[in-house]
Amino acid sequence: MEEILSTILSWEKEGLSYAVATVIQTWGSAPRPVGSVMAVSEKLDMAGSVSGGCVEGAVVKEVKGVLESGKPKVLAFGVSNDQAWSVGLTCGGKVTVFLEPVSQQTALNRRLYDSLDKQEPCILVSHLQEEDLERSLIFPDGSTEGDPVPQEVKDAALDHYRSRKSGTAETASGEWFIRIYPRLSRLFVIGAAHIAVDLVHLARYFGFEPIVIDPRGIFTDRTVFTTPPKDLIRDWPAEVLPNYEMDAYTYAVLLSHDPKIDDQALHLLMNSDIAYIGALGSKRTHARRIERLQEAGYSEEQIARIHGPIGVHINARSAREIALSIMAELIMIKNS
Numbered sequence: 001m002e003e004i005l006s007t008i009l010s011w012e013k014e015g016l017s018y019a020v021a022t023v024i025q026t027w028g029s030a031p032r033p034v035g036s037v038m039a040v041s042e043k044l045d046m047a048g049s050v051s052g053g054c055v056e057g058a059v060v061k062e063v064k065g066v067l068e069s070g071k072p073k074v075l076a077f078g079v080s081n082d083q084a085w086s087v088g089l090t091c092g093g094k095v096t097v098f099l100e101p102v103s104q105q106t107a108l109n110r111r112l113y114d115s116l117d118k119q120e121p122c123i124l125v126s127h128l129q130e131e132d133l134e135r136s137l138i139f140p141d142g143s144t145e146g147d148p149v150p151q152e153v154k155d156a157a158l159d160h161y162r163s164r165k166s167g168t169a170e171t172a173s174g175e176w177f178i179r180i181y182p183r184l185s186r187l188f189v190i191g192a193a194h195i196a197v198d199l200v201h202l203a204r205y206f207g208f209e210p211i212v213i214d215p216r217g218i219f220t221d222r223t224v225f226t227t228p229p230k231d232l233i234r235d236w237p238a239e240v241l242p243n244y245e246m247d248a249y250t251y252a253v254l255l256s257h258d259p260k261i262d263d264q265a266l267h268l269l270m271n272s273d274i275a276y277i278g279a280l281g282s283k284r285t286h287a288r289r290i291e292r293l294q295e296a297g298y299s300e301e302q303i304a305r306i307h308g309p310i311g312v313h314i315n316a317r318s319a320r321e322i323a324l325s326i327m328a329e330l331i332m333i334k335n336s
Contacts, residue, residue, distance in 0.1 A: 001020075001037050001048075001116060001179075001181065002116050002181070003048065004037065004038075004039055004047040004048040005113060005116050005117065007039065007047040008039050008047070008113070009113065011039075011041050011045075012109075016041045016042050016043065017041070017042045017067050017101070017102075018039050018040060018041040018042065018067075018102055019039070019040050019063045019066050019067055019099055019100060019101050019102060020037060020038075020039050020099075020100050020102055021037065021038045021039075021040065021050050021059050021075075021097045021098070021099045021100075022035065022036070022037050022050070022097065022098050022100070022126075022177065022179065023035060023036040023037075023050050023051075023095060023096070023097055024074075024096050024097065024098045024128070024167075024168055024177045025094075025095075025096040025168060026094065026095055026096075027094040032049060032050055032051055032095070034165075034166050034167055035166035035167075035179055035180070036048070036049065036050050037050070038050045038056065038059065040059070040060055040063045042063075042064075042067060044060055044063065046060065050095065050097050051077075051095055054077075055075075055077045055095055055097070058075070058077065059075060059097055059099065062075060062099055063099070066099050066100075066101045067101050069101075070101050070133070071101070071130060071131065071132070071133065072098060072099060072100045072101065072126070072128075072129075072130060072133050073098075073099045073130055074096065074097070074098055074099075074128060074130060075096070075097045075098075075099055076094070076095075076096045076097075077094065077095045077096070077097070078094050098126065098128060098177055100126060100133060100135075101133065107145070107146075108135060108136075108137060108145060108146040111137055111145050111146075112124060112137055112181075115137070115181065116181060119183065119184055120183065121139070121140050121161070121181060121182050121183040121249075122137050122138070122139050122140075122181050123137065123138040123139070123140075123157045123158070123160065123161050123178060123179065123180055123181065124136075124137055124138075124178075124179040124181065125137075125138060125149060125153055125157050125176050125177070125178050125179075126176065126177045126179070127173075127174060127175075127176055128168065128174065128175040128176060128177055129174060129175075134147045134149075135147060136148070136149045136153075138154055138157045138158070140158070140161060142154065142158065149176075150171065150172070150173045152171045152172060152173070153169065153171055153173065153176055156169035156171065156176070156178060157169075157178050160178045160180055161180055161182070162247070162248055163248065164180065164182065164248050164249065164275075164334075165180065166178060166179045166180045182249055183249055184207060184208065184209040184249075185207065185208045185209065185249050185250070185251060185275075185334060186208070186209045186211065186244070186249060186250045186251065187203050187208040187209065187210045187211070187250075187251045187252070187253065187330070188211050188213060188241070188244075188250070188251070188252040188253070188265075189203075189210055189211065189212045189213070189229070189252075189253050189255060190213050190214070190237055190252065190253065190254045190255060190256055190261060190262060190265045191212075191213075191214050191219070191254065191255035191256030191257065191258070191261065191262070191280075192212050192214040192216075192219035192220050192223045192232070193219065193223070193255045193256065193257065194223070194319045195255050195280070195319045195322050195323055195326075196212055196223065196225075196255055197223060197224070197225055197226060197319070198319050198320045198322075198323035198324075199253065199255075199323040199326055199327065200212065200225055200227055200228075200229045201225075201226060201227040201323075202323055202324065202327040203229075203327065203330075204227050205227075206327060206330075206331060208251070208330070209230050210229040210230060211229060211230055211231045211233065211244075212225075212229045212231070212232045212233065213233045213235065213236075213237055213240050213241075213265075214233075214234065214256065214261070215234060215235055215236045215261065216234075216256075216258075216261075217234055220232055220233075220234040221234075236261070236264060237261065237264050237265035237268065238264050238265075238268065241265065241268045241269070242268070246268075246269070246272030246273055246274045247273050247274070247275075248273060248274075248275045249275065250272075250274045250275060251274065251275055251276040251277075251278075251330055251333070251334075252265065252269050252274060252276065252277050252278070253278045253279075253280070253310065253326060253330075254266070254277075254278065254279040254280060255280045257280065257281070259289070259292065262279060262289070263289070263292060263293070263296075266279070266289075266293065266306065267296070270293075270298060270302045270303070270305060270306070271302075275333060275334070276307065276329075276330060276333045276334075277305050277306050277307065278306070278307040278308065278310040278311070278326060278329065278330075279306050279307070279308040279310055280308075280309075280310050280322075281308060281309060281310075282309060283309060285308075286306075286308035286309055289306075289308065290303055307329060310325075310326055310329065311325030311326040311328065311329050312325045312328040312329050312332065313325070314328070
């Protein structure tokens, strides 16, 4: 939704009605993941995509009826092998789409779009019924706006948020689609070394919020970041990390090459719910790191959470290449 928000807002300024189609289930080699969104105005202008081209036309044909009735509709498409080749679905696939009419300037829409614009996390839940449209916003703190929802739906929404995955939930009150709008993925970069410069640049480019931590003034004061991090903090990890939530939207990369700094961060990170921990260093360096952590009493399971040597193996040599390999691993974990 974020990528088509500006188009939707322009339609609202024009006073146009529109419908929002969301992929709620896929099977086989469907080209777009669950949660993918397409909006269609009453003029049949489109923004976004739900399939990469094979079912968009069929969805658009349903928009007029949905806008006239004011009722949502569930659309199921089976992609034949002949169609599949034309859009890159080499094994065929199936897609289920939930098509919702969206009323102009409702309080719920305003709150949703405001949250998206400010990059505030929220969860949109929609009742998958073809009668009345029931929608509600649920926030990570448990507060809600919109139509009342049963507690079991709220619990399911928060579970989906913690697992970072949009999807359907079957409850006693029926089936609901839960669409996650997460906060920016936060990336802690421990150590303001030369690799950090390129990693911060890539992190910003790929939608991460980088925070660089290094107690060594010679690095924090003299390293020139071509793309500035959100924060550059000259403190020890133990003084900084406890001030942040360590959840499934949080990642950490250790680059300092100094065990006093890296190990201090690891002692905090391994006991958290953070999504990713990566540590720079050779196989020999990582083996020594493991020995220190074992001596400190950490379990094999905890230590196994550390990605080391860090990054996807691409025979990286330069700082830029190492940063690229790290970012590739971060994206792989984020999208898994």
